[in-house]
Amino acid sequence: MFEPADPVVLRDGPQGVGPVMPALSRIQTPLRRQVFDHVRAQGRAARADVARALGISAASVTATTAELIALGLLREVDGASLDGREATRGRPPVALEIVPEGRCVIGVKLGDERHTAVLADFGGRILADAARAASPGRRPLDELLDEVEALVADLRSRAPGRTAAALGIGLPGLVEHHAGQVAWSPLLEGTGIALREACVARFGVPVQIDNDSNLLTLAELWFGAGRALSDFAVVTIEHGVGMGLVQGGRLFRGAGGMGLEIGHTKVRLDGALCRCGQRGCLEAYLADYALAREAATALGRDPRQSQSPRSMLETLFSEAKSGHEAAREIFARAGRYLALGLANLVQMFDPGLVILSGERMRYDFLYADEVLAEMQRLVLPAGRLPVRVEVHAWGDLVWAQGAAALALIAATDEALGA
Amino acid sequence: MFEPADPVVLRDGPQGVGPVMPALSRIQTPLRRQVFDHVRAQGRAARADVARALGISAASVTATTAELIALGLLREVDGASLDGREATRGRPPVALEIVPEGRCVIGVKLGDERHTAVLADFGGRILADAARAASPGRRPLDELLDEVEALVADLRSRAPGRTAAALGIGLPGLVEHHAGQVAWSPLLEGTGIALREACVARFGVPVQIDNDSNLLTLAELWFGAGRALSDFAVVTIEHGVGMGLVQGGRLFRGAGGMGLEIGHTKVRLDGALCRCGQRGCLEAYLADYALAREAATALGRDPRQSQSPRSMLETLFSEAKSGHEAAREIFARAGRYLALGLANLVQMFDPGLVILSGERMRYDFLYADEVLAEMQRLVLPAGRLPVRVEVHAWGDLVWAQGAAALALIAATDEALGA
Incomplete structure (x- = not known):
């Protein structure tokens, strides 16, 4: 215990270290991408x-937008005809916008009980959606790809003649986005399943994968x-506990794309057993x-004849609502x-807003006054305003919309050669 | 407990939400800054x-570098005369570099026992350093500013004729960098002390402040x-536990500049009392x-006549090293x-490297094999390589060097009008 450990390095101070600076350029974005992203963010821009x-200079913008127009990604619109928008003083008559029909993309969310998918245009508008019942459990890669292919076929039949330029897929689990x-x-x-590569081989378009949070x-x-x-941060409570984080307008990803596993941060040394x-x-x-697993004890049921976890949870919840003390106690501790967990998230990431989301959000104990106050x-x-918290109980389609956003990023990378 | 809470918003899905995109442009960096940062990162660049x-286009680079040269921030050097560097095939004869004497900056680290300061050139090279003994405890702002002024005077006497273009100050505590x-x-x-404003008034240069981690x-x-x-992440164990994080080549800051308070993440509900x-x-x-506070118990001392915490800790450490079971147990639990705490950090941020730093790093129990293995x-x-860990036992000057880096950022902002 008191010997220096092997894998560490003890060093002296940085005396004599010269003025070499860190390679900040690693994070710079090519100008074409900057211009494109700006126009997309604004909707329309002069x-x-x-x-x-x-x-940047007017000449740089003119040269860069000419490239983007030639690629079929941007187009000029009459700035004076901007209807349905607030008038802006001094707006010039010519503006730029994304060509919505420039590319179509498909977003797919794979789940324990249901898969959903959307077809979206380059502006992000949903052109068609599809859903299929799914069965829980781990299956071979080929089987999962068949399920994705069926969803893609459903979308094609609903929007004939549209060709998707990229595919975004999200699924629960530990997903190495970059790899x-x-x-x-x-x-x-x-x-260590190479899902992206397999999808590229099967569908012949650029693919991005990510975890569902x-x-x-x-x-x-x-x-x-x-x-x-x-x-801002998003916390999802479903079968597990997940989170996502946006920092500086971009999705936070650790060095290996594996961070934000809040569900597996330890809140007690030698505590309760996790399914991991x-x-x-x-x-x-x-x-x-x-x-x-505590419900059987609280409700005095024989664990050998217990209900499914989901149905057990429904029973526990209604018992708690009717005043069953042990059932209330289980939800109170949760x-x-x-x-x-939320306090630790705030302490670590200091987000401007915490969004609680996911199906489990209909159990209102999770966002009771007491929980948020605690x-x-x-x-x-010290000197801090209370953190803003919102609860969103969105449907399944929003996950697929997120997958479409992932595909839009892939399609943009492809179109701009990034 | 089971009623919907007040401060939350329940919403329906995003049906009908149009293709408005997030304002990615908020995080774009002006081209002059990009070019300057790139040259600084590279040392020299064609x-x-x-x-x-x-x-970007060659024309954009030429225009932008002309501006930076006119501002006295960059200069042309003979690319063929790059001695002391590895030869690179096809390197053109003219390169750009930062003008080191373009600006000088001062970095100050304020501490419980000692304040340190350095004067550095625009390339980050240290021209002079100074240190003064400090007394612990909270004092009025004016008194602390007097101490900073004394350090600045020490530096001036050691490098006469140099004028600092910016000041960077770091101190322990909760520091709102942006504000x-x-x-x-x-x-x-x-x-809620407006330290930056007070320093600007006292010293008449741009000032940046930050916490010591x-x-x-x-x-x-x-x-x-x-x-x-x-x-990468840096964890400091001194009087408290702090951390810093670099993501994508930049210092991570939460929305309010108050994140990364790992020392105050909760590792046990209703656990041990913290000084916060x-x-x-x-x-x-x-x-x-x-x-x-456990040492008195372990060593059987009368707590009323106890030593200072620091000397108590030294005694405890030497007892542990000689095999005192209760003393060993205290360090083992720590x-x-x-x-x-480190595992939670890795789980949340997924850094490429964790650096353990700070004075306390000479207590080797903190980086024993057992600790890092645990x-x-x-x-x-899942699918993850063990996280790389390094232990750095650096001296005081390195903190002041970090403060100088903070000042260099401020000086660059000022020079480039960012």
């Missing part, structure tokens, strides 16, 4: 506005509360399986652990 | 390299292990005051909580 916003691999998923057999976060960023915000095999994870105090209490108060 | 790296305010500090009386992180990014990395007044904070299991065990394993 060239002069683009130049001002990006701090395009699924480290582990409750829907897929095996580990990131989809929901992208949906909030592109279509929801996040449009006006550059920093470790002890003390937040999820082990909060997810449905965690509540269901609520306190949610408060603790969360605020558990955050260091 | 115009063609800049154009390629930033994805330039100190929410709370063990060195300052009151809360961010200084150390900036030092690693600009001068240390982080030069080759775009994603809350219960269950990581710091309450790990910081020196936390260990010192080590397990450090492992838990940290790896507490991280979800």
Whole structure:
């Protein structure tokens, strides 16, 4: 215990270290992408506005937009004919906008009980949607691809003649976005599955994959509360506990694309057993399986004849609402652990807004006054306003919209050669 | 408990939400800054390299570098005379570099026992340094400014004729970088102190302030292990537990500049009392005051006649090393909580490297094999390589170097009108 450990390096100070600076250029964005993203963000924008916003010369904007117009990605519109928008003083008569029909993309959300998909244009508008019942459990990759293909066929039959330029897929589990691999998923057999590569081979278009919490976060960023915000967090409570984070207008990803696993942060040393095999994870105090395993005890049922976890949870919830003390106690403790988890999130990421989302949000114990008040209490108060919290109980389609946003990013990368 | 809470918003799905996109342009960087940062990151760079790296035209680079040269920030150097560097095939004969004497800056690190300061040129090279003994405790703002002024005078006497263009100051506590305010500090009386404004008034130059963990992180990014990395975390264990994070080559800051308070994330509901007044904070299991308050019990001392926390900790440490069981147990538990805190950090941020730093790093129990092995065990394993960990036991000067980096950023903002 008191010997220096092997994998660490002890060093002296940086005496003599020269003036070499960090490679900030690694994070710079090509100008074509900057111009394109700006126009997309604004809906419509005049060239002069683009130049001002990006701090570049009028000549650079003219050259760059000419390229984007030649690629069929932007087009000129009569700035004077901007109907349905607020008039802006001094708006020049010519504006730029995305060509909506420039590209179509498909977004797919794979789930335990249902898969959903949308076809969206380059402006993000939904042209068609589809859904199919799914069965829980881990299956071979080929089987899952068949299910995706069936959804894609459904979309094609609903919007004939449209060709998708990219595919975005989201699924539960540990997804390495950059590598395009699924480290582990409750829907897929095996580990380290090269899902993106397999989809590219099957569908012949650029593909991006991500975990479902990131989809929901992208949906909030592109279509929801996040449009006006550059920093916010989304917490999803479903079968597990997940989160997504937007920082500076972009989705936060760790070095390996594997961060934000709030459900598996430890909230107690040697605590309750989690389904991941470790002890003390937040999820082990909060997810449905965690509540269901206490339900049999609370309700005095024989665990051998117990209901499904989902139905057990419904019974527990209605008992709690009717005043059953042990049932209330289970939800009360889960609520306190949610408060603790949210406080830790706020303490670490300091987001401008926390959005609680997901199906489980209809169990109102999760956002009761007491829970949110306890969360605020558990955050260091110094000079800080209480964190803003919103609860969104959105339907399935919004996840697929997030997957479409992922596909739009892929299509833009492809079109701009990024 | 089971009624919908007041401060939340329940909404329906985003049906009918149009194709309005998020304002990505908020995070775009002006071209002059991009070019300048790129040259600084590279040390020296040819115009063609800049154009390629930033994805802009040769004409844009020529125009932008002409502005930067006129401002006295960049200069042309003979690319063929690049001695002391590896030869690069096809390097053109003219390169650009920062004008080191373009600006000087001062970095100041304020501490419980010692203040340190450095004078650095625009390339980050240290021209002079100074240190003064300090007394712990909270004092009025004016008194602290007097101490800063004395350090600045020391530097001036050591490098006469140099004028500092900006000042960077780091101190322990909760510092709102963007607002330039100190929410709370063990060195300052009151809360919500407008330290930046007061320094600008006193010293008449642009000032940036930050907490000390961010200084150390900036030092690693600009001068240390982080030069080759775009994603890493720094954890400091001193009187408290702090951290800094670099993501995508930039310092992570939450929406309010108040994130990364890992020391006050809760690792146990209703746990040990922290000096912040809350219960269950990581710091309450790990910081020196936390260990010192158990030391009296472990060593059978009368707490009324106890030593200072620091000297108590030294005694406890030497007892542990000689095999005292209760003393060993105190360090062993602290080590397990450090492992838990680091695992949570990795789970949340997924950094490419974790650097443990700070004076307390000479207590080797903090980076013993067992601690680092337990940290790896507490991280979800799926498909992930063990996280790389380094331990840096740097001296005081490195904190002031980080403060100088902060000042360099301020000086660049000022020079470029950002």
